[in-house]
Amino acid sequence: MERGYWIRSKPVYTALLWNTKATAHAVLAAGEGGLAVVKLFQQALPEQGITVFYSPAGASKDYLPALQAAAGADLQVFETTAALLEAWTRYLASARMGLRIYSAGTEKFMWEVTDAAEAFGILNNDVMKELTGSLARSVYCVHCKSLTHEVTSNIATCSGCGRHLFVRDHFSRRMGAYMGLMVDAENPGEVPEIEEIYP
Amino acid sequence: MSQLQVKVAAIDDVSAGVRHFTLVDAHGGELPAFSGGSHIVVTMPAPGRTYRNAYSLLSSPENRAHYEIAVHRQPQSRGGSIYMHEQVKVGSVLDISYPVNLFALSRVAKHHLLIAGGIGITPFMAQIHDLERLGGDYSLHYGFRSREHAAFADALKARVSQRAVCYDESLGQRMDFDALLRAQPLGTHVYACGPQGMVEALVSTARALGWPEHHIHSEQFLAPPVGEPFTLKLSKSELEITVQGDMSMLEAMEAAGVDAPSLCRGGACGRCELEVLGTDGELQHHDHYLSDADKASGRKIMPCVSRAKCGYLELNL
Numbered sequence: 001m002e003r004g005y006w007i008r009s010k011p012v013y014t015a016l017l018w019n020t021k022a023t024a025h026a027v028l029a030a031g032e033g034g035l036a037v038v039k040l041f042q043q044a045l046p047e048q049g050i051t052v053f054y055s056p057a058g059a060s061k062d063y064l065p066a067l068q069a070a071a072g073a074d075l076q077v078f079e080t081t082a083a084l085l086e087a088w089t090r091y092l093a094s095a096r097m098g099l100r101i102y103s104a105g106t107e108k109f110m111w112e113v114t115d116a117a118e119a120f121g122i123l124n125n126d127v128m129k130e131l132t133g134s135l136a137r138s139v140y141c142v143h144c145k146s147l148t149h150e151v152t153s154n155i156a157t158c159s160g161c162g163r164h165l166f167v168r169d170h171f172s173r174r175m176g177a178y179m180g181l182m183v184d185a186e187n188p189g190e191v192p193e194i195e196e197i198y199p
Numbered sequence: 200m201s202q203l204q205v206k207v208a209a210i211d212d213v214s215a216g217v218r219h220f221t222l223v224d225a226h227g228g229e230l231p232a233f234s235g236g237s238h239i240v241v242t243m244p245a246p247g248r249t250y251r252n253a254y255s256l257l258s259s260p261e262n263r264a265h266y267e268i269a270v271h272r273q274p275q276s277r278g279g280s281i282y283m284h285e286q287v288k289v290g291s292v293l294d295i296s297y298p299v300n301l302f303a304l305s306r307v308a309k310h311h312l313l314i315a316g317g318i319g320i321t322p323f324m325a326q327i328h329d330l331e332r333l334g335g336d337y338s339l340h341y342g343f344r345s346r347e348h349a350a351f352a353d354a355l356k357a358r359v360s361q362r363a364v365c366y367d368e369s370l371g372q373r374m375d376f377d378a379l380l381r382a383q384p385l386g387t388h389v390y391a392c393g394p395q396g397m398v399e400a401l402v403s404t405a406r407a408l409g410w411p412e413h414h415i416h417s418e419q420f421l422a423p424p425v426g427e428p429f430t431l432k433l434s435k436s437e438l439e440i441t442v443q444g445d446m447s448m449l450e451a452m453e454a455a456g457v458d459a460p461s462l463c464r465g466g467a468c469g470r471c472e473l474e475v476l477g478t479d480g481e482l483q484h485h486d487h488y489l490s491d492a493d494k495a496s497g498r499k500i501m502p503c504v505s506r507a508k509c510g511y512l513e514l515n516l
Contacts, residue, residue: 019409021406021407021408021409022408022409023381023408023409092385095384095385096381096382096383096384096385097380097381097383097384097385097386097387097408097409097410097414098380098381098408098409098410099385099409100409117385120309120384120385120386121307121308121309121310121385121386121387122385122386123307123411123413126411
């Protein structure tokens, strides 16, 4: 997108910071999100109990030694994000109010964590998020309603209908995806130059 | 503000100092629909001045044949609750506002924790109807000074005994907010209505335990506190009005014929906010609406409950 362009629906991700008013803390990270968790544990620790859920899938480095040193017995490691999300849902079912939630990783991962929490009455704003590793987007095709993941370019080929989709900044929190619109609807075949802008 | 005319169909004393009024449409029709947690503002034309107080509707929102309110006779009443207790009889006709809900149940909550103190039970009486009808998961914790002050406790026991826990302070029974809030499942919303000290303690405990702000709901209707008289200057209307010590700015403006906006009249909703242009004294904020920063800025005031200790206060109206 254009430099500085922002619309209300486009999420703003920040750095993880402990919420000291809490009864418990759950930290969820995948891949490069491991680094964000190591950084989080370099801050003064909260008094309440902490549980860390981490899946190394997709990491460019091995963050496990640093995470183990930081979180120790509070760390649970999962081979895949699917296994992590299953454990997360089980954890949510017995959690109590006052739980603070932190997530770090790709946008897709963070919104999967958020989606699971929303089923338990947590609003998406109450999951703190730090985007790490890649700006790759999930794109929702407004024509065939398919989701295309890991899109790094301004124009994506829809995984469902094969249309060339212009990737907008209009973001759906429910789907964790950006809106994609057919880019050559007016003049079929006239597709602008495809550039990698979400590396 | 458009008004409804209602007739008092029945009056019952339900506990010490609490009188229960059943109101029907004065013209025999159906009353407007409302949702649990709504209140109405009753206009009381006392000799010499008009009182307007907000009262929560406690009847079933499904029943449009009548509304029910309960009025606690305030020991330090400025006149409103005494008027309701002494002047209003069966057959009296009253002007009331349309119902307004500033204390609505959350539609996304997984569990509703209702905390009532004394007469603060009234909005929950209607909300329980909604929760029972919608199959909402809830628990009600109701504290009162003693058995004789326990308005509707017997009705609650009969209707929803497994959901309601009562605390009789005269027997030393007290709610433990910290333990109660810690025990709630994720997705719980808490609602508090009752005396100021109780509501503030509940809200601050919930915040300290990390409850997100939008999971915490509270309602208190404040009576305008008594202060010293001062002169109110209205710049656009080019009027100067004296605000008596026992009158709010809003009441003084209304008595002078000024069409000032208002809704809840209790410092909760924010509708009556006015811009302060100047004063030779200090503002006395009493509302629950303005942020601390707004209050400190000295540029905004809620004339329904707030006033000033000054010679004059100038507002942009």
